[in-house]
Amino acid sequence: MLALTKPRPKPSHIWDKGLNLKEKKEPQIQKPDEVKIEVLASGICGTDLGIYNSKESVKKEMAHAQIDPVTIGHEFGGKINQAGDSALEDLGRMLIEKHWITETEKRSLGLNNGKVTKKANLLKFLSQNFLVSAEMHLTCQHCRQCITGQKHACPYTRIKGIHQDGAFAKYVIVPISNLVLFRKDELPIEIIAFMDAIGNAMHTVQEGGVLGNNVAVLGCGVQGLLATAVARVSGASKIFVTGASNPLVRESQKRMNKKFLLARKLGADFCFDVSFKSDRLKFLEQVKKETKGVGIDCVLEMSGNYQAYHDAFEVIRNGGKMALLGLPAGETKIDFSNQIIFRGITIQGIIGRKVFSSWETMTALLKSGLAKKLLDLGFVTHQLDLKNYVKGFKAMQAGEAIKVLLRP
DSSP: OEEEEEOOOOTTSOOOSSOEEEEOOOOOOOSTTEEEEEEEEEEEOHHHHHHHTTOHHHHHHHTTOSSSSEEOOOEEEEEEEEEOHHHHHHHHHHHHHTTOSOHHHHHHTTEETTEESOHHHHHHHHHHHEEEEEOOEEOOSOSHHHHTTOGGGOTTOEEBTTTBOOSSBSEEEEEGGGEEEEETTTSOHHHHTTHHHHHHHHHHHHHHOOTTSOEEEEOOSHHHHHHHHHHHHTTOSOEEEEEOOOTTOHHHHHHHHHHHHHHHHHTOSEEEETTSHHHHHHHHHHHHHHTTTSOEEEEEEOSOOHHHHHHHHHHEEEEEEEEEOSOOOSOOOOOIIIIIITTTOEEEEOOSOOTTHHHHHHHHHIIIIIHHHHHHTTOEEEEEEGGGHHHHHHHHHTTOOSEEEEEO
């Protein structure tokens, strides 16, 4: 099968930019708890773009890859192709527990007391009637974080698409414990294919606590736009969105204005291009005006830019909360005493999705109308054949795309 790959970086060697589209052996189930998925669509995310550009922070992670070269990609939607024996039994139980099959179907699929007697029937039924995605952060299941409901913070996490083969290919293998199952009429594949990304925004909003609160979303890329949409449907009061164009490039400003237009349609009340001093001052003044001088209750930092951190400390109220998803490079100075401690500010780092509360909550929000809104507003700007991956990555790099999907 064709797979989009990146060689594992080697110490003291140049890690060439770009990716390689090459033939790899079709993966096969090796363990009874594994599921083989036929990928129907996969999304390019910021991490994939970092891999494409051989970003140093990603290089350090991919140096620990368990295979070489690695098939990248971790956002995807597909359908079940094969399943190991115990995985198939778990899938059967899942159908029964969720009341997704009738008694007649139960008998025709050979589901009896937790056993599957008609495996081919069940696999065919699943393939024809369900779509899937998966939590691509594979955790150890045994550490303190995993057993206390913090799997997203497992120190032994391995990520498919970085450490193990991912989803930019025809097939991908995942453990049944990480599978997320949808009835075919629940959500469109174009949404399921990037629910991994929506889940990051969902987790950030969950930790920020936006209900009834004034919110600042710093960054107007994919994650900033998704956080805006999720914050709005989650009951935020006023939403302030900032982004930063290149003030010397007119096209960059035009693209930012288009993103601001989309942000407003997704729920933003105010948008500011903080690369311009005048707009940044307007942002600070508008916050003071709308909050009567109190400040922002909840800051969602999605940009990964340290200047945004400085903006956050200027607008957040005493006792407010920051949720940080963006990954800045290098270091910055923070006055812990005066900026955080004496002001009673809570700072929460965000990694991945809460397993599985982020998935469950975002599924409910998407089904309630958010999925249709995202598609109707053109959030998915490009759908390309996997062979045309360069076009998709270049569109993202140039700021011409929002969400790019690749079809194997």
